[in-house]
Amino acid sequence: MKIGSVDLPSPFAIAPMAGMTDTAFRRLVKRHGGCGLVVTEMVSAEGLVRGIDRTLEYAEYTEEERPIAIQIFGGDPEKMAAAAQIVEGMGADIVDVNMGCPVPKIAKHNAGCSLMREPEHAATVIRAMSKAVRIPVTVKMRAGWNDEDRNAPQLAKMVQDAGAAAIAVHGRTAAQSYSGSADWDLVSRIAGDLTIPVFGSGDCVEPEQIVLRMRSGVEGVLVGRGVLRNPWILAQAADLAAGLTPREVTLEDRGRFLLDYIDKLLTERVREPEGFRHGVDVQISRPGSSQHRWVINKIRALGSWYTKGLENGSHLRTAINGADSLESLRELITTFFFATVLLPSA
Ligand SMILES: Cc1cc2nc3c(=O)[nH]c(=O)nc-3n(C[C@H](O)[C@H](O)[C@H](O)COP(=O)(O)O)c2cc1C
Known part of the structure; x- marks a missing residue:
């Protein structure tokens, strides 16, 4: 499939x-195959325009991640257009607009899902961006602001007319946050109404569900929490779609993923008080340094999803949350995921 002129392999x-979906994580997921597109964490348009280091960090990616969309949030058409140009200048394949974030910190600045409450203005933002860049502009929205205002079908058409090359719909309202379930009937209706590709998002935690959702008429499926629980889920869905048995993931594979994630975070980023620096020698990352603490926090955040559904997962989660050094974190991961392998055979 294609978004504008960008080919997606899946x-x-x-x-x-x-x-969660930083460059290290995205690369580790992508390594398994089945992944047609990665999207960065949301990045502030204001921060991009002002050139704030920390914001630029969130927009980082590597060549192996292509095709890559950088997602921006903001509400001012001119700033969003300027931010889109920066994204284009950074070499991203696609610039995506966040119209789904329900968090008050974002929504109160007329960004994220609050853009859905002002559809004309939202369309103006997309028009300004589409005029400013050659790369495709895409939109990620929710079903609407609340149950009384489920206007995604109307807004979807408006942003299509304003120049959006594709949209993604998470079938919940902002008011729902993550409660209830995603309305895939709504997603399906929007997919039927639009001429641009529509992606659906919400509640796919098993590879079978991803393949099933493709039958709703969408051109693609965005998987969030399912990837945090099982980074192989897209590869398994691709196996299923190809008529194959989904690949097996062993406990050791799962342990190796976490250890590789720690290594990637350590070698590729060094967080310093004023921001992140790239390419700094790993030697300077001392135990107890702010970089180590940052990595520990990242593993804790992933751990809260990654351990779900695992036998004794809640014990592992508690242990991860209690670990205060990378050494102890590595040790407990090794013990949990590799212990049975290391036991001598009877
Ligand atoms: C921890 C977390 C962070 C999220 N951050 C973003 C974000 O930055 N931008 C965005 O458009 N959606 C964000 N979402 C929404 C997801 O992209 C996705 O649409 C939603 O979780 C539903 O899909 P799922 O059920 O597969 O997780 C976030 C979701 C979670 C769980």
């Missing part, structure tokens, strides 16, 4: 997830 994608 219709399955990693949904943008703030705090």
Whole structure:
């Protein structure tokens, strides 16, 4: 499938997830195959325009992640257009607009899902961006602001007319946040109404569900929490879609993923008080340094999803939350995931 002129090798994608889908994580997921598109965590348009280091960090990606969409949030058409140009200048394949974030910190600045409450203005933002860049502009929205205002079908058409090259719909309202379930009937209706590709998002935690959702008429599926629980889910969905048995994931595979994630975070980023720096020698990351603490926090955040559904997962989760050094974190991961392998055979 294609978004504008960008070819996607698979219709399955990693949904943008703030705090979770950093470049290291995206690369580790992508390594398994089945992933047609990755999207960065949401990045502030204001921060991009002002050139704030920390914001630029969130927009980082590597070549192996292509095709890559950088997701931005903001509400001012001119700033969003300027931010889109920066994204284009950074070499991203697609610039995506966040119209789904329900968090008050974002929504109160007329960004995120609050743009859905002002559809004309939202369309103006997309028009300004589409005029400013050659790369495709895409939109990720929710079903609407609340149950009385489920206007995604109307807004979807408006942003299509304003120049959007594709949209993604998470079938919940902002008021729902993550409660209830995603309305895939609504997603399906929107997919039937639009001429641009529509991605659906919501509640796919098993590879079978992803393949099933493709039958709703969408051109692709964005998977969020399912990838945090099982980074192989897109590859397994691709196996299923190809008529194959989904690949097996062993406990050791799962342990290796976490250890690789720690290594990637450590070698590729060094967090310093004023921001992040790239390419700094790993030697300077001392135990107890702010970089180590940052990595520990990242593993804790992932751990809360990753351990779900695992036998004794809640014990592992508690242990991860209690670990205060990378050494102890590595040790407990090794013990949990590899212990049975290391036991001598009887
Ligand atoms: C921790 C977390 C962070 C998220 N951050 C973003 C974000 O930055 N931008 C965005 O458009 N959606 C964000 N989402 C929403 C997801 O992209 C996705 O649409 C939603 O979780 C529903 O899909 P799922 O059931 O597969 O998780 C986030 C979701 C979670 C769970």
